[in-house]
Amino acid sequence: MAFPHLTFFRHVPICLLGMLLLSGMAFAQEVPTRQDTLATPIDSTKQKFDERVMSNLREISHRKTIMGKLLKAILVFDRREEELIGLDAELIQREYERHNYKIVRNVNIMTLDALGYSINDTTRIPQSFLEKAGNSLHIKTRRHLVRNKLLFRSMQPLEPLALVESERLLRQTDYLLDARIIVDERTTTQDSVDVLVITKDIFSLGGSGSYTPSSGAGRIALRELNFLGLGHQVRGSYRFNMNAPRPWEATGGYTVENIGNTYVRADLTYINENFYKEKSAFVRRDFFATNTRYAGAAGASQIDELLLLPPVPEDTVQRFADLGYHRQDFWLGRSFKFKSYNLGFEPRGRLITALRFINTNYYTKPTENFQDNMLVMGSVGYSVRRYYKDRYLYGFGRTEDIPAGTLISAAYGYERGDLFDRRYFGLDVSFARYNKDFGYFYSRAGYGSFIRGSSWEQGMLELESLYFTRLYENGNWKLRHFILGRSTIGINRNPEELLSINNEEGLRGFRSGLLRGNRRVVLNYEANLYTPFSLFGFRLATVAFADVAWLSYGNKSSPFRNTPYRGFGAGIRFRNEYLSFSTIQILVGYYPKIPQNEDFSNFRIYESSRPYYDFADFRFTQPGIAEFR
Structure with a gap:
């Protein structure tokens, strides 16, 4: 059985929770008492389970005992659910459409600290020592950063979608927990409005660490997502006392987000791992909003990696080959909106064209399938983007934006190589629909292939729902x-292009160094039960999952001819919305079928902080070669 590393920063709250549960105690969020019940004594036999538990724990916390003082220090008895404002699952663009084209007189910005404040109740202030101490270590986001995110300005007409798109962009900022943009209806006139913008920070400084006593191996990671309140992001990690081929690994990154008010982002990346090394620098601007006209990027990178070679039946260890190259990458895109003769209505559809240039020079080649080349690609697409609001998807109650819409794109390219020339063709179609009673459904189909002469090569078909x-x-x-x-x-x-079913690529918690193929089918199921329990501000959810994956090797082989690999498991997930390392997940997995020639246990206990699912935004991106991974 494989056991998780001893993570000091993350597992202390979990250990305390385990001790409390073993002592026969649990705790829950308090449910606010209705006003019409204040005069009537509460019948404890009719109270909900979590209300009874919280009432008992509150009584214990008033005692002058060690346990009473401990409960009073770590439990939050007056935590309330945030008021649901605008969360009726209606289309976001309909919230403020009556104010389209009015003049914006004043834009007032209020930034709230990370702990103890509420974005929906600005009168709430920090109460506990921990909240006040945490805020003293945190520098609030500068108001000019919030202003730079806004798509509207004072003394200018309010364009359709400007308010709701600005609110969504603020919510998607890494160092902000939530945002509200409110029109002051008290001062609104027929031709002008005043706007209030409220944002709430997360505690942007975070870190994690792990240590395995048996081997002495460990990991240290630090990150600051809002350095000095300026929106700069710094990340770094270091692994030590590792096994072969080298005992250490290091990574680092620096990001300047939204330079000025241009939505241009600059990234510096350094990765020095055993099997992958990268040095890169990029500046980029995405189609961040529905009405963004221009997007593009420019950058350069140097990459060295160990490429896994195709397995043979007698393999007991992985076999690798060296691959190294320099790459320069540039692209530019332009969005065109359709005319509308309905004043105040902004059409959602966009026609988008883009051109990309990639120059790749290999200094280490494992096979002759790699050649120095220059690739020029052009693409055209049609995008419709809509957003809804909901909660309890990937967060524990905060406002989340659900993308829906349609994206159709076609790409054509020409690669000029030092050995041969070839063309590229790609087509991608995706759509999503959301309904508060039905839920959310997303589907995508994509195909891409190089064409050399009359033969199609390095093709890939992708389907996803x-x-x-x-x-x-x-x-x-x-x-x-x-x-x-x-x-x-x-x-x-090509033979060296292989797929796996490890972790996010197939079965969560599964890891195999030898199991590879070039055709894969995966089904994943997960149930998330959000509980009212909380400890140190970490909300608790339980997770159950079942995964099935088919994998085959060969151009004419069917994955379904092989017995699938399966994974089943359950666990707990802690999340604190106010911290940069917000999610902690401990899972136990069981895998009935084990790959041959590998030392792999049927059971595994592991920790993960990454979400297994994510939304696909219908944002048009750079034209490129479909990734085979």
Whole structure:
């Protein structure tokens, strides 16, 4: 059995929770008492389970005992659910459409610290020592950063979608927990408005660490997502006392987000790992909003990696070959909106064209399938983007934006190489729909292939669907189901181009160094039960999952001819929305089928902080070669 590393920063709250549960105690968020029940004594036999538990723990916390003082220090008895403002699952653009083209007189910006404040109740202030101490170590986001994110300005007409798009962009900022943009209806006139912008920070300084006593191996990671309140992001990690081929690894990154008010982002990346090394620098601007006209990027990178070679039956260890190259990458895109003769209505559809240039020079080649080349690509696409609001998807109650819409794109390219020339063709279609009673459904199909002469090579067909149900609620307990299906079919791929079913690519918690193929089908199911329990501000959810994956090797082989690999498991997930390392997940997995020639246990306990599912935004991106991974 494989055991997780001893993570000091992350596992202390979990250990305390375990001790409390073993002592026969649990705790829950307090449910605010209704005003019409204040005069009537509460019948404890009719109280909900979590209300009874919280009432008992509150009574214990008033005692002058060690346990009473401990409970009073770590439990939050007056935590309330945030008021649901604008979360009726209606289309976001309809919230402020009556104010389109009015003049914006004043824009007032209020930034709130990370701990103890509420974005929906600005009168709430920090109460506990921990909240006040945490805020003293945190520098609030500068108001000019918030202003630079806004798509509207004082003394200018308010364009359609400007308010809701600005609010969404603020919510998607790494160092902000949530945002609200409110029109002051008290001062609104027929031709002008005043606007209030409220943002709430997360505690942007974070870190994690792990240590395994048996081997002496460990890891240290630090990150600051809002350095000095300026929006600069710094990340770094270091692993030590590792096994072969080298005992250490290091990574680092620096990001300047939204330079000026241009939405241009600069990234510096350094990765020095055993199997992958990268040095890169990029500046980029995405189609960040529906009405963005121009996007593009420019950058350069140097990459060295160990490329996994195709396995043979007698392999007991992985075999690798060296691959190294320099790359320069440039692209530019332009968005065109369709005319509308309905004043105040902004058409959602956009026609987008883009051109990209990639120059790649290899200094280490494992096979002759790699050649120095210059690739020029052009693409055209049609995008419709809509957003809805909901909660309890990937967060524990904060406002989340759900993308829906349609994206169709076609790409054509020409590669000029030092050995041969070839063309490239790609087509991608995706759509998503959301309904508060039905849930969310997303589907995508994509195909791409090089064409050399009359033969098609390095082709790939991708199919993907994601469905999650509506939120089922019973008191303070909330349940949601997720179902994800994916298939990746390689067509005339090179032998060294391989797929795996490890972790996010197939079975969560699964890891195999030898199991590889070029055709893969994966089905994933997950149930998330959000509980009312909380400890040190960390909300608790339980997770159950079942994964199935088929994998085959060969251009004409079917994955379904082989017995699938499966994974089943359950665990707990802690999340603190106010911290930069917000999610802690401990899972136990069981895998009935084990790959041959590998020392792999049927059971595994592991920790993960990454979400297994994510939304696909219908944002047009740079034209490129479909990734086979």
